Amino acid sequence: MNETIERMLQHRSIRKFEDRPLSDEEITTIVRSAQAASSSSFVQAYSIIGVKDPVKKQKLSELAGNQQYVAENGHFFVFCADLHRHELLGEKEGAEIETALESTEKFMVAVIDAALAAQNAAVAAESMGMGICYIGGLRNHLDGVAEILKTPDRVIPLFGLAVGYPAQNPGVKPRLPIGGVYHEDTYLPDEKHWEQLEEYNRIVSEYYTGRTAGARSDTWTGQMAAMLSHPSRMYMKEFVNKKGFGNK
The missing domain is CATH 3.40.109.10 (NADH Oxidase)
Structure with a gap:
């Protein structure tokens, strides 16, 4: 690298x-x-x-x-x-x-x-x-x-x-798993997206928990849903x- x-x-x-x-x-x-x-x-x-x-x-x-x-x-x-x-x-x-x-x-x-x-x-x-x-x-x-x-x-x-x-x-904020943004030959089926979103939510929640000493534990899907609802x-x-x- x-x-x-x-x-x-x-x-x-x-x-x-x-x-x-x-x-x-x-x-x-x-x-x-x-x-x-x-x-x-x-x-x-x-x-x-x-x-x-x-x-x-x-x-x-x-x-x-x-x-x-x-x-x-x-x-x-x-x-x-x-x-x-x-x-x-x-x-x-x-x-x-x-x-x-x-x-x-x-x-x-x-x-x-x-x-x-x-x-x-x-x-x-x-x-x-x-x-x-x-x-x-x-x-x-x-x-x-x-x-x-x-x-x-x-x-x-x-x-x-x-x-x-x-x-x-x-x-550095954790990004989506590479498999969530890089697709080969065809777009990923929804079940793969669900799996990756669950894993990413866990990673993001741990990131915020550590960064704020437990004051926040947001998930990525929760953040995005709240933003897009307005x-x-x-x-x-x-x-x-x-x-x-x-x-x-």
Whole structure:
């Protein structure tokens, strides 16, 4: 096992960072690493907005559910699905591309491209001794986020990435058994899923019991059922369509 894989397998979310801004060189290295990710048909349908302004970071923190590590980190990146530049290139080339830009397929391409770039950025940052935390809470109030970041139509802020030098050392959360996510030739039958979920519940419950000295003993299925019983961000389809994505 090489050093890169060892570091990836030790990933954990960091929610407390040293008061140490990333240098411009570190930011550039992370962004260049993000750009090296695969992109569907070379479309490169994403943008990254780096937020240094402490006032903007604090506002984003509030919109994301008062997560203070959105405001207090070495640097905050926002990954966006972006077809705006493609709209511009359509004008430049005199090409009719609106139908393609509004398609659900190109929406998926933009989201996937952004996610691939973000994970490259995360691995790069961790390889440099930093920690990261993805921030999906930005999607709580996307109108507000879009206003702060001045994103035009055909650009959707998808999630944030808080990066910095760790000021904590949390444990690694146990993931699903490999057999629960890796299927060979055909999708697993339900009885295999049930078996794996039971085993995973035991592992997760033991993890929380040890981490909290017995104060928590949650199971994974219990956590997920509780979360999914309260649908969130149900405005998303309307927002996505309003921004010119997924209308066809």
